[in-house]
Structure formats: C-alpha cells, structure tokens
Amino acid sequence: MLGFLAKRIALAIVTLFILSLIVFFAAQVLPGDPAREVLGPLAAKSAVQALDKQLGTNRPVIDQYGTWLGHIVTGNFGTSTQYQSAIGPILGKALVNSLKLAALAFVIVVPLGILGGVVAALRYGTRVDRVISVFGLSATVIPEVVSGIILIAVFGLWLNILPVQATGGSGFGGTIYHLILPAIPLVLILFGYIQQMARAGTIEALNSDYARTATLKGLPRRTVIWRHILRNSLLPTITVIASQTGYLIGGLVLVEELFRWNGIGSLLYNAATKKDFPMLEAGVLVIGAAYMIVTLLADVLYSLLNPRIRVAAVE
Amino acid sequence: MRIDSRRLDAAREGRSELENHYIDELVAGRLGRREFLRRGAALGMSAGVMGAVLSACGGANKTGGAATGSSTSAGASTTPATKGGTMKLASQTPSGAINPLTVSDAGGLCMLAMTGEFLAYDNNQALQLQPMLATSWKASAGGKVWTFKIRPGVKFHDGSPLTADDVVWTIQQLADKKNASNALSTFEGVITPAGVRAVDSHTVEFHLEAANGNFPYLVSSDNYNAVIVPKGTDWGKWQKTFVGTGPFKLGSYTQNQGASFVANPDYWGGKPNLDSAQFSFYASQAPQITALSGGDVDVIVQFVAQGAQALTSGSSYNIIKLKSSNHRELSMRCDQAPFTDPRVREAVALSLDRPAMVSALLQGLGQVGNDSPFAPKFPSTNTSVPQRVQDLSKAKQLLSAAGHSHISTTLYTEQYEEIPALAQVIQQSASKIGVDIKLKVETQTAYYGKATFGQSDWLDGQMSLVDYGDRGVPNVFLEAPLTSGGPWNAAHFKNAQYDNLVKQYVAAVDLSTQKSLAGKIETLLLAQTPLVIPYFIDGLCATTKKVSGVEPTSISQIFLHKASISA
Numbered sequence: 001m002l003g004f005l006a007k008r009i010a011l012a013i014v015t016l017f018i019l020s021l022i023v024f025f026a027a028q029v030l031p032g033d034p035a036r037e038v039l040g041p042l043a044a045k046s047a048v049q050a051l052d053k054q055l056g057t058n059r060p061v062i063d064q065y066g067t068w069l070g071h072i073v074t075g076n077f078g079t080s081t082q083y084q085s086a087i088g089p090i091l092g093k094a095l096v097n098s099l100k101l102a103a104l105a106f107v108i109v110v111p112l113g114i115l116g117g118v119v120a121a122l123r124y125g126t127r128v129d130r131v132i133s134v135f136g137l138s139a140t141v142i143p144e145v146v147s148g149i150i151l152i153a154v155f156g157l158w159l160n161i162l163p164v165q166a167t168g169g170s171g172f173g174g175t176i177y178h179l180i181l182p183a184i185p186l187v188l189i190l191f192g193y194i195q196q197m198a199r200a201g202t203i204e205a206l207n208s209d210y211a212r213t214a215t216l217k218g219l220p221r222r223t224v225i226w227r228h229i230l231r232n233s234l235l236p237t238i239t240v241i242a243s244q245t246g247y248l249i250g251g252l253v254l255v256e257e258l259f260r261w262n263g264i265g266s267l268l269y270n271a272a273t274k275k276d277f278p279m280l281e282a283g284v285l286v287i288g289a290a291y292m293i294v295t296l297l298a299d300v301l302y303s304l305l306n307p308r309i310r311v312a313a314v315e
Numbered sequence: 316m317r318i319d320s321r322r323l324d325a326a327r328e329g330r331s332e333l334e335n336h337y338i339d340e341l342v343a344g345r346l347g348r349r350e351f352l353r354r355g356a357a358l359g360m361s362a363g364v365m366g367a368v369l370s371a372c373g374g375a376n377k378t379g380g381a382a383t384g385s386s387t388s389a390g391a392s393t394t395p396a397t398k399g400g401t402m403k404l405a406s407q408t409p410s411g412a413i414n415p416l417t418v419s420d421a422g423g424l425c426m427l428a429m430t431g432e433f434l435a436y437d438n439n440q441a442l443q444l445q446p447m448l449a450t451s452w453k454a455s456a457g458g459k460v461w462t463f464k465i466r467p468g469v470k471f472h473d474g475s476p477l478t479a480d481d482v483v484w485t486i487q488q489l490a491d492k493k494n495a496s497n498a499l500s501t502f503e504g505v506i507t508p509a510g511v512r513a514v515d516s517h518t519v520e521f522h523l524e525a526a527n528g529n530f531p532y533l534v535s536s537d538n539y540n541a542v543i544v545p546k547g548t549d550w551g552k553w554q555k556t557f558v559g560t561g562p563f564k565l566g567s568y569t570q571n572q573g574a575s576f577v578a579n580p581d582y583w584g585g586k587p588n589l590d591s592a593q594f595s596f597y598a599s600q601a602p603q604i605t606a607l608s609g610g611d612v613d614v615i616v617q618f619v620a621q622g623a624q625a626l627t628s629g630s631s632y633n634i635i636k637l638k639s640s641n642h643r644e645l646s647m648r649c650d651q652a653p654f655t656d657p658r659v660r661e662a663v664a665l666s667l668d669r670p671a672m673v674s675a676l677l678q679g680l681g682q683v684g685n686d687s688p689f690a691p692k693f694p695s696t697n698t699s700v701p702q703r704v705q706d707l708s709k710a711k712q713l714l715s716a717a718g719h720s721h722i723s724t725t726l727y728t729e730q731y732e733e734i735p736a737l738a739q740v741i742q743q744s745a746s747k748i749g750v751d752i753k754l755k756v757e758t759q760t761a762y763y764g765k766a767t768f769g770q771s772d773w774l775d776g777q778m779s780l781v782d783y784g785d786r787g788v789p790n791v792f793l794e795a796p797l798t799s800g801g802p803w804n805a806a807h808f809k810n811a812q813y814d815n816l817v818k819q820y821v822a823a824v825d826l827s828t829q830k831s832l833a834g835k836i837e838t839l840l841l842a843q844t845p846l847v848i849p850y851f852i853d854g855l856c857a858t859t860k861k862v863s864g865v866e867p868t869s870i871s872q873i874f875l876h877k878a879s880i881s882a
Contacts, residue, residue, distance in 0.1 A: 032760040035495065038411050040419030041763035041773075042803065044492075044499035051417065051495030083570055084412035084551055090570055152605055164609045165602070167572070167595070257598045260606075262571045266598065273760065274410070 008299070012292040016285055020072075023284045024065050030275060033057070034081040037274040055081045057277075068281060078278040082270070087282050091267070095249075095286055098263035101166070102248040104179050105186035106241075113191050114237060117198020118230070124203060133199065136192030144185035148258045151181050166261035182259040186252070190244055197240045201233030208232075231305045238305075242298035250287040323368065334360055338368055340827060353443055353694050354826045396864060396879035401591045404873065405603040405612040408571055408596035413554040415542050416488065419497045421871040422596060424539035425616055426568070428872035429576050429592070430472065431542025431559035434463055434482065435535035437787045439637045439854065439868040442692060444531055444787070448477065448543055448560060449519075458526035458824040463534075465517040469583045471545050472564045473556070479513035484546040486511045486521075486534065498540040501533055501791070526822035528829065529788040537787035539870060562587040562876040571596060588864070588879040607632070607857060613880060615857040617871040620678040621733050626857045627678060633862070636680060637854035639785040639869035640690035643737060644796060645726075645847040646779045646806035653722050654777070658713040660844040664703060665710040666744040673850050676733045676740070680855060684848035687840040688792030689833055691851065695789070695826060697834035703841060710748045723751045727776030729762040737849070738780055752778065779805045785854065785869040793817045793836070797845065808845035 035051035036043070052058040056067075071078050077087040116136060120129040156164035162181050163169070169178035205211055206229060214224045253265040264283055271279035323342075327335060337354055340346035346354070348369060355365045407422035415431065418424050434449040449463040469477040487508035489498040510522040523530060534541055542559055557565035562582040566575035573595045578587045595612060597603045604625050606612045618626065626632055647654040647663065654660055669683045682691050685703055689696040714720070728738045735756045742752045757772060762781075764771035773779055783792060795803040798814050816839065820832040840846075854869025861881045866874040 030760075033765065036766065037760070038417055038419070039495065039497050041759070041766045042500055043419060043497050044503055045767070046492045047495045047497060047499045050493060054495055082411040084414060084417075085554070085570075094571075149601075156605070157608055160609075163611075164605045165611060168611070258602060260595070260597060260602050267571075270410070273758075 005296075008296050012289070012296070015292065016288050019288050020069075020281055020285055021065075023281060024068075024277065025061070027272065027275070027277060027280055028061055030272065032273070032275045034275045034277070037276075038082060057081060064277065068278060072281075072285070077282045080271075080276050080279045082274050082276045082279065087279055091264070091279070091282050091286060094262055094264045094267045094283075097261060098249045098252070098265065100175065101179055101182060101186075101252065101255075101261060101263060102245075104176065105183040105190070105248060108183060109187040109190045109194060110241060112187070113194025114198045114234070116191065116195040117200075117237070118202050118225070118233065120195065120199045121202035121206060121233070122225075124206075129199075132195065136195040138192075139188040140190075140192035142185075142188060143254075144189060144252070145254045145258060147185040147188055148182070148255060151184055152258070155181060164259075166256075166259040179261075182255050182261060185255060186248065190248075193240060193244070194237060197237045198233055201236045202229060205229040205232040235302060235306060238298050238301055242294050245294040246287060246291050249290055250283075327368075330360075337825070341368065346826070350694055350826065396588045396877070397881045398588050398879070399590050400880045400882070401593055402589050402614065402862065402875065402878060402880050403593045403595065403612045404614040404616055405597055405606050406594050406616040406873075407871070408598050412551075413557070413568065414550050415540055415544065415553060416494060416496045416498075416550045418540060421617065425871050425873065426557075426574060426594075427539060427542050428536060428561075428874065429563055429574075429594075430557040430561045430565055431544070432561045433534065433536045433538070433541055433543065434465075435531050436874070437532065437535045437537045437868065438866065439639075440635075440866065442638065442694075444535055447536070448482070449534075452531055454528075454530075454824055456526075458528050458530075458822060459523050461521045461523070461530050462514070463519045463521070465519060466583065467517055469560050470581055471560055472558050472579065473545070475545055477543065477560055478516050479519045480516075481546045482519050482543055483511050483513045485543050486519075486541065488550075489540055496540070498538060501538050505530070505533060526824070527790075528822065528824035529790055532787040535787060536868060536872060537870070539872065563592060566591060582876070584876060587876050589875060592875055592878075607859070610859075613859050613862050614865060614873070616867060616873050617869075618855050618857060619732050619852075620680045620855065621676070621736075623855075623857075624678075627680070631860075633858045633860060635856040635858070635865070635867055637856070637867065637869040638682070638690075638692040639852060639854040640688070640692055640783075640789070640792070641785040641852045641854065641869060642684060642688075642690065642783050642848050642850065643734060644781055644783060644805075645741060645849070646781070646796070646845065647847075648777045648805075648807050649809070649843075649845050650807040651777055653717070653719055653724075656717045657843050658717040659719065659722070661842075662710040662713040662717075662748060663745055663750060664844050664847045665706045665713070666748045666750070667741065667847065667849055668705040668744065669703075669849050672737070672740055676736055677850065677852055680853045681850045682853070684850045685837065685841070686844055686846065686848050687837045688789045688797075688848065689837055690789070693789055695820075695829035695833050697830050697837055700834055700837040700841070705744075707747055714748060714750075719749075721749045721751070723753070724777050725753045725755055726778040726780060727755045727757065727762060727772040728780035729759045729773075729782070730756055731759060731782055734780060734782060741780070774803070774805050776805070781805065790821055793820065797840075806845035808843070810839070810843060810845075813839055813843075 034055060034057045035048045039048055039051060068078060077091060080087050083090060116132050120132045123129045152164050155162040163178050166178050166182045169175040211224060211228055214228050250265050250268060252263055253269045256263045256266045268280060268283040271283060327338060337351060341351045352365055406425050409422035409426055410420040413423055413426050415427055418427055432448050434447060436445045436447040438445050448466055448469065450466050452461055452463045454461050465479055465482060471477060488494055489496050490502040490506055491508050504524060505527060506521055506523050512520045514520050544558060562579050562584060563576035564579045566577045568574040575591060575593045577591045578589060580586050600618055600622060603615050604623060607615055608625060627634060647660050649655060664686055673679060673681045673683060726738055728734055738754050738756065742754055745752050762772050768774050773781055794817060795801045797804060797808050798817055799809040816832055816836050820829060823829045823832060856867035858865060864877040864879050
C-alpha cells in the first residue's frame with residue numbers, strides 16, 4: 001500500500017510541475033499587461049512602465065517563471081500584482097470558502113444521487129424510474145445562473161425564508177444557512193450525472209451471477225442489496241464524483257458572483273483577465289493538488305470496495 | 316436690478332482683477348446669480364463676499380443660501396438628523412490594491428474618498444467646487460500660478476497635523492514621472508514636481524507649465540487619486556492604515572469582501588452623524604440590487620440604468636440623479652477613406668435619433684449630446700449653439716454630394732454597460748442612409764490593447780466606440796481625444812484651428828471668455844464631426860427611504876459626513 005501511495009505522490013508532483021509550465025506559458029498568449037491592468041487603459045505610459053518595473057513583470061518570461069518556481073518549492077506563493085500583497089492568505093481564504101460550498105453541495109448531492117440511482121434501478125422500467133431519470137437529466141442542463149436567480153427570487157425575495165447572499169453567516173449553523181441557496185444549483189447539476197451512474201451500476205450488479213446466487217441462497221432482498229449490490233454499484237459512481245472535484249472547487253465563478261461568495265473560481269477568473277501570473281499559477285496549482293488528492297482517495301476507496309483490485313495491487 | 320453702489324464698492328474692496336470682472340458681469344446682467352456663485356466658488360471667493368455682492372445687487376434671493384457650501388442633497392430637511400447607527404453600502408469590488416497612487420477603478424477610488432480628503436470638493440449635486448482641505452485659492456500671473464490656503468487645525472488619523480509640506484509632498488509624488496502614478500494622465504503637461512512649493516506652513520503655490528483656468532478642479536475630488544496623505548507615506552502600505560484627514564477612519568478592510576469605517580470624533584468639520592459605515596463589495600450589479608431589495612444594504616453607491624428597472628420603476632427607493640459628463644464617443648478615422656470627407660462624417664451623425672437613444676438605452680436618465688465634449692453640466696458650455704437632430708434626407712444628400720452611394724466599414728467597441736446595444740442602434744440608423752457597419756464587440760482588454768497607436772483597436776479602428784468617465788471640467792475631453800498628437804485621438808483628427816482654440820480655452824480664466832471659445836469649438840466640431848457624442852449619462856445612486864444626507868459623486872465616490880439613517 002505504501003509503495004502504491006509513494007508512486008502516486010511522485011506522479012502527482014510531476015503532473016503539477018507540467019501543469020504549472022503549461023499555465024504559465026499559455027497565459028502569455030492572453031492580451032494585456034499586468035501593470036496596465038492595474039492602472040487602467042488611460043494611464044500615462046511612463047506610469048505603466050514604472051509599475052511594470054516595480055512588479056518585476058518587465059523581465060523575460062523564463063526569468064519570471066524561474067523566480068516563481070524557486071519561491072514555490074520553499075512554500076512561498078509570492079505577491080499578487082493586482083493586490084500588491086502576499087498571495088498565501090488571499091488564496092487560503094478563497095480556498096476555504098470554496099471547500100465549504102463544495103462540501104455542502106457534496107453532502108447533499110451524493111446520498112441523494114446514489115439513492116435516486118438505486119431506487120430507479122430497483123424499480124427499473126416503471127414510472128418511478130422514468131420520473132427520477134428524466135428529472136435528473138433535465139436538472140443537469142439548467143445553467144447554475146438561471147436556477148440560482150429563480151431560487152433567489154422565490155426563496156429569498158418572495159418567500160423571504162432564505163438569505164440572498166452566501167456571505168454573512170457566522171458559526172457553523174449560520175454558514176450552512178447562508179450556503180443552502182447557492183448549493184442547490186450545484187446539486188441540480190450534479191444529481192443527474194451521479195444518479196445515472198449509480199443506476200447503471202446497480203442494474204449491472206442486479207443482473208450479475210453473484211446477485212442471483214445470493215437471492216437463491218435465500219438471503220432477504222434487503223441484505224442482498226446492502227451487502228452485495230451496493231458496493232458494486234458504487235464503483236463507477238466514485239469515479240464520477242471524483243472527476244467533478246475540479247468543477248466543484250474551481251469552476252463556480254457564476255454562482256460565486258451571483259451569491260457574493262469569495263471562492264477560488266472568481267479569484268482565478270480575475271487573475272487570468274488581469275494577467276496576475278503569480279495568483280493564477282498559485283490558484284491552478286492548488287486546484288490541481290486538490291484534484292490529485294481526491295482522485296487518490298477515490299482510488300483507495302475503490303480498492304477498499306473491490307477486493308479484486310486490492311489483491312492485484314498487492315501482487 | 317437695483318444696485319446699492321456703496322455696499323457694492325465695499326464688497327469690491329480687496330478683490331482681485333478677475334473677481335472684479337465677475338462682479339462686473341453680474342452687474343451687467345451677463346452672468347446669472349447661480350453662475351456667479353459657481354464661478355466665484357471655483358475662483359476661491361468666500362461665501363461672505365459673494366453674499367455681500369449679491370445683496371448689494373438687488374437682494375440675495377434663495378440661491379444665495381447655496382453659497383454657504385452646504386449641499387442641496389436629497390433628504391436635506393429641517394428636521395435634525397438622527398445621530399448614530401451604521402449605514403450599509405454596496406459598492407463595486409476594488410479591482411486591486413488600495414494604493415492612492417495606482418487606483419484606477421470605481422471600487423478602489425470609492426475607498427480612497429472614505430478616509431482621504433482633497434484640497435477642494437466637487438459637489439456634484441450643487442455643481443459647485445467647495446473648500447475642503449484648502450479654505451481658499453486664487454490665481455495670479457494670468458492663471459499660471461495658483462495659491463492655495465490650507466485649512467488650519469486639521470489632524471491626520473494618526474494624530475499628526477496637516478501642513479503645507481504634506482500637501483506638497485503628496486502632489487509631487489502624484490505628478491512625478493518616475494512613479495507609477497495614475498494621476499499622471501491628469502498632471503502631465505500641467506504641472507511638474509518642481510512647480511509645487513510650500514510658501515509657509517499653510518500656503519501652497521502651484522507654478523503651472525501654462526496658464527490653466529480650471530486648475531482647482533485638478534486637485535479636487537475629481538482627481539480621485541489626489542487624497543492628501545502625510546509626508547513620506549509608504550504608498551504600498553497605505554492600504555493597512557488608510558491614513559487621511561476625513562470624517563471616517565479605517566475599521567477594517569478585507570480584499571474582495573468589504574470594508575468598515577468608524578466615525579472620526581476629531582474631524583475638523585465636526586463628528587459625523589453616523590457611528591460607522593460598512594461596505595460590501597460586489598462583482599456585478601445584479602446582486603447589489605438583490606441586496607438592496609432584501610434589506611441587506613441601505614445604499615447602492617453607483618448603478619447604471621440597464622438592468623435596474625427594479626430600482627427605477629416605482630418609488631420604493633430614493634434615486635439620486637447626478638448631472639454628469641459620462642459619455643460615449645464614436646470616432647471616425649479622419650485620415651482614412653471614406654471618412655476623410657467631413658460630409659460623410661456629418662451624414663453619419665445626422666442619421667442618429669438621439670432622444671430615442673436616451674429613452675431606450677438610458678431609460679431617460681441622461682441628456683442629449685451635440686457631438687462635442689461640452690456637456691450640459693459644465694458652466695462654460697455654450698448653449699446658444701443649435702442642437703443637431705436626426706435628418707435622414709440631408710444625410711443622404713451629403714453622402715451623394717461626397718460621391719458615395721454606399722459605404723462599408725467596421726466598428727470596433729468594447730463589452731461594457733450599454734455600449735454593445737448603442738453600437739447596434741448606430742448600425743441600424745446608419746443602414747438607413749446606405750452606410751453598412753460591421754460590428755466587432757470585444758472584451759475591454761482586447762479592445763484597448765496596449766493603448767498606443769498601432770497596437771490598439773480603440774485607436775486604430777476605422778470606427779471606434781469608447782466610453783469616457785465623468786470629469787469636473789472638459790479640458791481632458793478637449794485635448795487628449797481631439798488635439799493633433801493627443802494620446803487618445805482615435806479619430807486621428809488634425810486641425811490647427813481646433814488646437815489653437817483649445818489652447819486658448821484651457822488658458823482662459825474668466826467664464827465669458829471660456830463660453831465664447833466654447834461656442835467656437837462647438838461650432839467647429841459640428842462642422843467637422845470627427846466624433847459623435849450622442850448623449851451624456853446621469854450618475855445614479857440608490858438609497859432606501861431611511862437614508863438621508865448622502866453625497867454621491869458621478870465618479871462613484873460617496874461622502875457620508877452629513878449622512879444619517881433613521882431606525
């Protein structure tokens with residue numbers, strides 16, 4: 001197991017390094033200049049040059065990348081050209097915010113999705129199955145902004161039972177209360193995906209030999225499902241959930257803007273448009289690292305649920 | 316007008332030549348009372364003197380009251396303002412560090428004006444330049460030297476006293492080419508660091524590069540970077556303390572989140588009514604409107620008409636409308652066929668229905684423009700020049716006289732506020748006279764490019780539609796986009812007579828000279844039409860009915876010294 005982990009971590013580091021290279025050089029293609037982004041299009045040219053010099057953005061690109069790399073390996077995220085202050089605290093706060101929202105959406109959508117998938121599979125072909133599947137698929141295509149605005153209008157303004165902003169809650173309960181509304185669009189989008197995968201996995205498991213054997217052995221239906229079917233239907237679902245991490249943490253720019261929530265999505269969007277390279281790099285690395293961790297966890301969970309994989313790894 | 320000569324002569328005593336000139340104009344009836352008050356204030360005449368003159372000239376009427384420097388803000392009433400309380404405001408997220416040297420966005424400059432103060436205050440509701448950290452100012456040497464008297468007894472938030480040295484240092488830093496200063500675009504060519512001198516502990520002299528009749532505006536709240544800070548301040552660290560002289564001190568500032576300010580009990584103008592002001596930052600307008608509707612905030616510092624029907628229709632909120640010179644400029648390349656012929660340019664201008672644009676694009680919250688930077692709000696605007704109106708048949712005539720039956724061109728513009736919609740309206744109007752416009756709407760970064768000729772769609776496009784934010788005086792609008800060699804001259808307009816007229820206008824210190832030059836400039840621009848300015852957009856601020864005494868400006872500052880909120 002340890003060897004497996006060590007190999008995965010080494011791979012992750014290599015991937016992150018390549019990722020940082022790609023992002024840095026791809027971002028050079030973007031139009032705009034960091035100092036001019038700060039001072040605006042109408043500022044005097046001498047001022048822009050002076051600021052570029054101050055920020056160090058007039059040096060050759062390789063130079064800038066080298067300095068940045070040197071800082072990162074010592075844990076120094078550098079200084080943002082936009083905010084002219086250390087990136088660490090800003091990024092940290094944004095990451096924590098994004099994780100909170102992602103966690104709440106996750107906690108709601110995963111059990112719901114799995115439940116929906118299993119129930120639909122057990123009632124395969126009936127109206128219940130069709131209703132759940134159609135609902136799930138339709139909800140997926142509604143853009144977060146659209147569902148978000150409708151939710152704000154109905155629950156926030158008209159019924160006035162939920163707050164219209166994600167910021168403002170204090171303490172655990174307060175934070176959850178404020179995050180319910182923003183989490184719902186995410187739940188709607190992901191529910192269909194997870195539900196379909198769970199449904200497919202469960203159907204396959206239901207039609208398998210071992211399930212038939214277990215039933216013929218005389219085990220009650222509930223036990224068959226709980227001990228044999230579920231762990232197999234969960235396997236594809238885990239993979240799907242892990243692949244949505246990037247979106248849940250870093251892809252929520254619109255939701256963050258609509259509900260006024262300072263997450264990493266809007267931070268990165270601003271960094272990209274304002275050519276704030278240090279911030280962009282740091283943010284992408286953090287999301288990349290999160291992705292690596294989650295997929296690693298998914299793999300570990302996979303092998304826990306599926307002894308065949310566990311045995312293969314050991315061998 | 317019944318004139319009390321004795322009192323008038325007494326009032327005239329000690330007045331400078333220029334001030335006497337204004338009094339002459341008032342007596343002769345060429346200057347209205349309001350204009351006199353406005354111009355007198357800009358020159359630095361005190362309220363007492365102006366009141367004395369007015370009363371000598373046939374009785375000071377109600378407008379005399381406005382000269383005392385109090386604003387005619389919405390909600391100013393005779394009932395005493397509620398003391399205490401916290402006001403919650405929604406404003407645009409500052410796009411970068413709050414560094415007075417480098418701030419260039421609406422959110423950032425709003426923050427600067429919360430704790431920082433300027434030499435003069437451009438009161439957008441009274442349309443008057445009022446004393447702030449300077450108590451008076453006067454011009455000499457024909458407008459080439461300006462002397463400002465600094466208010467005594469003012470303390471910074473850190474306890475140190477305000478002296479002329481602080482003023483001199485601040486302005487020198489802002490005008491220094493070696494600094495990354497956003498204010499250079501205002502000061503370049505007007506003043507250099509060497510021209511700023513302290514005469515004594517409370518007097519500062521500005522020796523300008525050339526005579527400039529509107530200089531006081533350049534060190535007023537209009538020049539939003541020019542907050543006066545203690546000498547030797549580390550600009551990069553100003554964000555941690557927000558040290559200034561204003562009625563509010565910094566409570567806390569959190570990037571991308573919000574800021575809080577607490578009342579400064581030692582403020583020179585008296586403790587403010589409010590205990591504190593809390594700002595929440597928003598990336599866009601829609602959540603601000605939701606927040607106001609939901610009661611999360613009491614004030615939206617600035618908003619635009621599109622998408623704000625929830626605020627402007629009905630009467631649940633107080634909408635403060637500010638006359639502003641915020642506008643859009645459609646430039647046509649005067650050095651590229653077919654726009655080399657002024658008849659073609661005039662034809663395009665004649666195809667537009669301006670009043671319809673104001674009502675459709677701005678919901679009526681704006682004023683029609685006459686293709687020159689002289690907005691109705693400027694006192695020097697010459698209103699005797701006839702307003703251009705839509706005339707499709709004349710436009711077609713001009714086009715065929717110029718030898719064109721059909722023209723194709725491309726219009727470059729930016730994705731910003733109502734500008735894409737305006738571009739479409741222009742496209743539709745122009746198609747009616749045979750001008751086919753292809754639209755290229757880009758992001759702001761792509762459109763501005765490097766903001767230099769040859770590297771910017773804004774400056775190079777054959778037709779280019781750009782936004783210009785509000786200013787207190789038209790100088791910048793007259794020079795940068797239209798003079799030969801102006802850095803923002805997207806129209807590539809080169810007209811020696813125009814350059815000459817503008818030079819005279821900038822140097823002119825008295826109003827009637829400015830007005831007559833303005834008339835000549837407006838007429839020239841109508842004849843040549845290097846650019847089309849279809850309208851000027853009102854500045855808008857929204858508050859709940861519980862709020863009173865706020866003083867917003869059309870560049871999105873908000874002054875809360877006199878503000879109060881009822882429970």
